Amino acid sequence: MQNWPIWRKLAASFLLLLLTFGGVSALIVNAIGGLEEAQTEKADAHAGARATQTLLYLTLEQMNAVRGFTILGQPAFYETYVENRDKVTDAVDEIRSVSQGHDFGGMIDEYAAATAEWQKDKLEPTIALARNPATRAEAQELAGKKQLSRIRDAIKALDAAQKNRVEAADAEEASLRAGVRWTLGLGIAIMLALSGGLAFLLNRSIAQPVADMVGKMGRLAAGDHAVEAQTGDRRDEIGDMGRALHVFRDAAIAKEAAEVAKRANEAEQKKIVDLLSGALKRLSAGDVSHSIDADVAPTYQGLRDDYNSAVAGLRNLVHAVSQSVEAIRTGTSEIASATNDLARRTESNAASIEETAAAVTQIDGSVRASATAAGDTVSRADRAHGAVVSGRAVAEEAMQAMTRVSDSAKGIDDVIEGLDKIAFQTRVLAMNAAVEAGRAGEAGRGFAVVADLVSALAMRAEEESKQAREQLTATQVDIEGAVQAVRRVDSALVGIATDVAEVNSLLDTVAEGSRSQATAISEVSGAIQSLDGATQQNAAMVEQTSAAAQTLSTEADRLAEHASAFQPGTGGHRASAALHMAA
The missing domain is CATH 1.10.287.950 (Methyl-accepting chemotaxis protein)
Structure with a gap:
């Protein structure tokens, strides 16, 4: 891995981070999905429990409306009875819809059968007798008898089942919430650990060698020609920088030698320039008989x-x-x-x-x-x-x-x-x-x-x-x-x-x-x-x-x-x- 190019090291690190992040994200998403299902189940359970309580309320409302009709004979009581009777059907349908996947069908059917029997055998005859003033007293006597034992037992059984479902849904939701928190914490810990490890490796393989190379380049720029790159046989960009540093060092040494030769050449050049300057001054004065006879460099x-x-x-x-x-x-x-x-x-x-x-x-x-x-x-x-x-x-x-x-x-x-x-x-x-x-x-x-x-x-x-x-x-x-x-x-x-x-x-x-x-x-x-x-x-x-x-x-x-x-x-x-x- 030391000989990998920097881009490949960075790409591998980011790829590892992305894969880890993807795995952790998948776990979190899965946990959140289970939590959402549990929340849906909890909402259905609470809705079923409320609908079960509504059944009891609607049953009592029917009973009270029939008794009011037998006593007063007003059509409004009969209309109230019919309205609550229809609402019972809607409530039963709601309980069936939110109880799919649970074994509540027998209890719901029991309540529906008991209610239908009660309406047919008790309420309808009572209403028929109450319509005739001559038999209204008989209707009142019939309405005052105890009639809801079977219905109460069915509602009680269904209510107990719904409460158990609510408790189970609450417990499942709490468990999944804890699981989501645990999964999220574990994912963050894994990401932090992986990020720290990759940062350590990248610092050791890229940042520190680059910083060391920058310092040696500064020394070379200051005139220290004894610097060594010490990159060994690395074939990545750090190795290329070390070899380039050696090239710069050799060029600086050659430049220094060239400077020495240049100064010697400048001395010879100054001598010939001085001779030519004197000769040209005499030539500018009109003296064309003067020649340069002094010895100069070859x-x-x-x-x-x-x-x-x-x-x-x-x-x-x-x-x-x-x-x-x-x-x-x-x-x-x-x-x-x-x-x-x-x-x-x-x-x-x-x-x-x-x-x-x-x-x-x-x-x-x-x-x-x-x-x-x-x-x-x-x-x-x-x-x-x-x-x-x-x-x-x-x-x-x-x-x-x-x-x-x-x-x-x-x-x-x-x-x-x-x-x-x-x-x-x-x-x-x-x-x-x-x-x-x-x-x-x-x-x-x-x-x-x-x-x-x-x-x-x-x-x-x-x-x-x-x-x-x-x-x-x-x-x-x-x-x-x-x-x-x-x-x-x-x-x-x-x-x-x-x-x-x-x-x-x-x-x-x-x-x-x-x-x-x-x-x-x-x-x-x-x-x-x-x-x-x-x-x-x-x-x-x-x-x-x-x-x-x-x-x-x-x-x-x-x-x-x-x-x-x-x-x-x-x-x-x-x-x-x-x-x-x-x-």
């Missing part, structure tokens, strides 16, 4: 040699700079003169190109305006052509509508002719009716009046039909004239559409030519603008070149001034003389 010999080589190269550079300054000054003077001449020519070319670009831009604007106007004209011609086509369509629709109206007029003429015939036949029928009415004499006089009215209406219908036919004929003539007029308008629109199409074609040609000219002029304008931009860039570059030449000349003078600050020795005297002559 590690820094390369640095010393590199410094000496750099100083030697700097001496040569000073000589070369002194010789090149004059050549730079001469070249910059020639560049400045050439760039000034080129700048004047570039400015002249730029002005000419700018004027040409302005003229081409004006031409481009005019051509574009012409192309736009031609395009607008083509659009309007297209709309005019569309309007003519729409007009032709409207004229065609008008012709078709008038044709349909003419056909409808013919149909109306046929209808009018039919109405005319109906009116004629109606007038003939009216005349026949008038003749028949005349034959009928005085009896047909009213019918004759109606026949005259119908004849008058028929004649009026013929006149209206004639006028409608005349108006319809005139309308047909007007429609024919309108159709001819619409056809002439359609012919005129056809001619207009043809002319508009030809004009549209010519305008398309003009617009296309204008667009081509505008495109060509735009390309020329773009080329001129590109040339103008290039010329402007050339002018700017010439100015930059001139400024660069002037800057180069100034920098050459400054370079000569800085080079004269160095003291290169013999070669340096020659360089200083050359600079002086150049000045």
Whole structure:
């Protein structure tokens, strides 16, 4: 177990605690369950005892109600008897329900049989006699006799059994309560003992080794390199911590040795830094003839040699700079003169190109305006052509509508002719009716009046039909004239559409030519603008070149001034003389 990981030790401890707690809890739950059953039994026993006492009370109430009925004859006493009789049945059922599992059935049956016999043989005959005033005295005599001996014996036996049950239930409950307390105390004692034992084991196997390891780590941090973990061959986290402590100790020892070597290296480093500092101070003062000749550690010999080589190269550079300054000054003077001449020519070319670009831009604007106007004209011609086509369509629709109206007029003429015939036949029928009415004499006089009215209406219908036919004929003539007029308008629109199409074609040609000219002029304008931009860039570059030449000349003078600050020795005297002559 010592080699178990800490998590496994803790898990095993907690698992053991949980199992023990589960076992103790199961015992306690079992004991509490038995106690609850005992309490239920106790409650049933007390309920049975109370119900048994209630039986005696209800029996006496029945007896008293019957006696009151025999004496006074009031129905209320009889109702009280019936009510208590029913309550007896309920009480017996309650005793049976709370006495399940106990041998009380014979006693309950005995009481029920005695009560039924008493009610049948004693109470019911007494009540029957009491109902008749003539026999009421006999009923009173019967009610005064002793009647409850058997019932009292049954209730007494049942009550004794219930009391014994109550005493047994109380004793069982007390015993189980004591058992629950004993089980609970034993469980707590077991849990405390187990917890203490596990705490002791965990402290010995985990807490104490960890605390010891913390102390040794503190000593190691304080500089004590003689600490030992003393964890042996443990393979748990404590063993890992001990091995890690040894690693830290070895690292601390190695670090201390490295510190000693570092201090020695820092001394050598300080020496070379001091030498370089002195040499650099002389170099910053302009003395390039100084070199480092002192002995240094092998590690820094390369640095010393590199410094000496750099100083030697700097001496040569000073000589070369002194010789090149004059050549730079001469070249910059020639560049400045050439760039000034080129700048004047570039400015002249730029002005000419700018004027040409302005003229081409004006031409481009005019051509574009012409192309736009031609395009607008083509659009309007297209709309005019569309309007003519729409007009032709409207004229065609008008012709078709008038044709349909003419056909409808013919149909109306046929209808009018039919109405005319109906009116004629109606007038003939009216005349026949008038003749028949005349034959009928005085009896047909009213019918004759109606026949005259119908004849008058028929004649009026013929006149209206004639006028409608005349108006319809005139309308047909007007429609024919309108159709001819619409056809002439359609012919005129056809001619207009043809002319508009030809004009549209010519305008398309003009617009296309204008667009081509505008495109060509735009390309020329773009080329001129590109040339103008290039010329402007050339002018700017010439100015930059001139400024660069002037800057180069100034920098050459400054370079000569800085080079004269160095003291290169013999070669340096020659360089200083050359600079002086150049000045």
